[in-house]
Amino acid sequence: xxxxxxxxxxxxxxxxxxxxxxxxxAELARLYEAMRYSVxxxxxxxxxxxxxxxxxxxxxxxxxxxxxxCAVELIHAYSLVHDDLPAMDDDDLRRGQPTTxxxxxxxxxxxxxxxxxxxxxxxxxxxxLSDLDADTRLTMVTTLAQAAGPAGMVGGQAIDLxxxxxxxxxxxLEYMHRHKTGALIEASVKLGALxxxxxxxxxxxxxxxxxxxxxxxxxVQDDILDVESxxxxxxxxxxxxxxxxxxxxxxxxxxxxxxAYALELRDQAxxxxxxxxxxxxxxxxxxxxxxxxxx
Numbered sequence: 649x650x651x652x653x654x655x656x657x658x659x660x661x662x663x664x665x666x667x668x669x670x671x672x673x674a675e676l677a678r679l680y681e682a683m684r685y686s687v688x689x690x691x692x693x694x695x696x697x698x699x700x701x702x703x704x705x706x707x708x709x710x711x712x713x714x715x716x717x718c719a720v721e722l723i724h725a726y727s728l729v730h731d732d733l734p735a736m737d738d739d740d741l742r743r744g745q746p747t748t749x750x751x752x753x754x755x756x757x758x759x760x761x762x763x764x765x766x767x768x769x770x771x772x773x774x775x776x777l778s779d780l781d782a783d784t785r786l787t788m789v790t791t792l793a794q795a796a797g798p799a800g801m802v803g804g805q806a807i808d809l810x811x812x813x814x815x816x817x818x819x820x821l822e823y824m825h826r827h828k829t830g831a832l833i834e835a836s837v838k839l840g841a842l843x844x845x846x847x848x849x850x851x852x853x854x855x856x857x858x859x860x861x862x863x864x865x866x867x868v869q870d871d872i873l874d875v876e877s878x879x880x881x882x883x884x885x886x887x888x889x890x891x892x893x894x895x896x897x898x899x900x901x902x903x904x905x906x907x908a909y910a911l912e913l914r915d916q917a918x919x920x921x922x923x924x925x926x927x928x929x930x931x932x933x934x935x936x937x938x939x940x941x942x943x
Contacts, residue, residue, distance in 0.1 A: 682760035699840030701930035708844025715778035716839035726764035795835035804828025830863030865913035
C-alpha cells in the first residue's frame with residue numbers, strides 16, 4: 649500500500665515543484681537550472697509524504713498541503729546541496745548522480761541552495777499551491793523557520809561537523825540528530841496538519857510525539873544502511889560516515905542493538921497514533937517504511 653501512496657504523492661509534489669523553476673530572465677537560466685537539478689533529480693520525498701499524510705489524518709485533502717510539501721522538500725534539497733560542498737561533507741554523489749557542485753560549480757551550488765531556501769518560504773505563501781488563511785500561513789512560516797534554522801536543522805549540522813572524530817554518548821547523539829534530521833521531519837508533519845484546517849492541540853501533540861520518534865528512527869536507519877548497504881543502492885557513497893569518523897548508532901550501540909532501537913522508535917510512533925482513525929493509515933505505513941527502507 650505504501651508504494652501506491654508514495655507514487656501518487658510523489659507525482660503530486662513533483663508537479664507542484666516543477667512549476668517553481670521557470671527562470672524569469674535568460675540571465676538567471678543557469679541558476680534556475682542548478683536549482684531544478686538539485687530538487688528534481690529523484691529522491692524518496694519522505695517529507696512531502698509526511699505532510700500529505702498528516703493533512704489527511706486530520707480530514708484534509710492532500711492538495712491542501714501542496715505548499716507545505718513543496719516547502720519541506722525545498723529546504724531538504726537546499727540542505728543537501730550545502731552539506732555536499734567541499735567545506736562540509738565533500739561528497740561527489742547524491743541520488744546516484746553528481747552532486748550539484750560537481751554538475752555545476754561550487755559558487756553556483758551555494759547560490760542554488762540559497763535560492764531553494766528562499767523559495768521554500770515563497771511556496772508556503774503561494775496561493776497557487778494552497779488556499780489557506782493568513783493566520784495559518786504565519787504559523788506555518790514560523791514553524792518552518794524554527795525547524796530549518798540554528799535552533800533546528802542548521803544547528804544540528806553545526807553540531808555534526810564539530811562531532812567528527814569525537815565519541816558521543818547516546819544522549820548527545822540523539823540531541824544532534826533531533827536537530828539535524830528530526831526538526832524538519834517534525835515540521836513536515838506539523839505543517840501538513842496545519843494545512844488540513846482541522847488541527848487541534850491534542851492532535852498536534854500526538855503528531856509531534858509520532859514525528860519525534862520517526863525522525864530519530866530515520867537517522868538510526870540511515871546509520872544502519874551506511875554499514876549494510878552499497879553505493880549503488882544508496883545513491884551516495886556507502887561507508888562515508890565511517891570514513892569520516894562520524895559518531896553513529898551502530899558504532900555506539902552495535903549493529904543489532906541499533907536495529908532493535910529503530911524498531912522500538914517505530915513502535916513509539918505507532919503508539920502515538922492510537923487516537924487517530926483509519927485516515928492516519930498512511931502515517932502508520934510511513935513509520936514502518938522508514939525502518940524497512942533499503943536506501
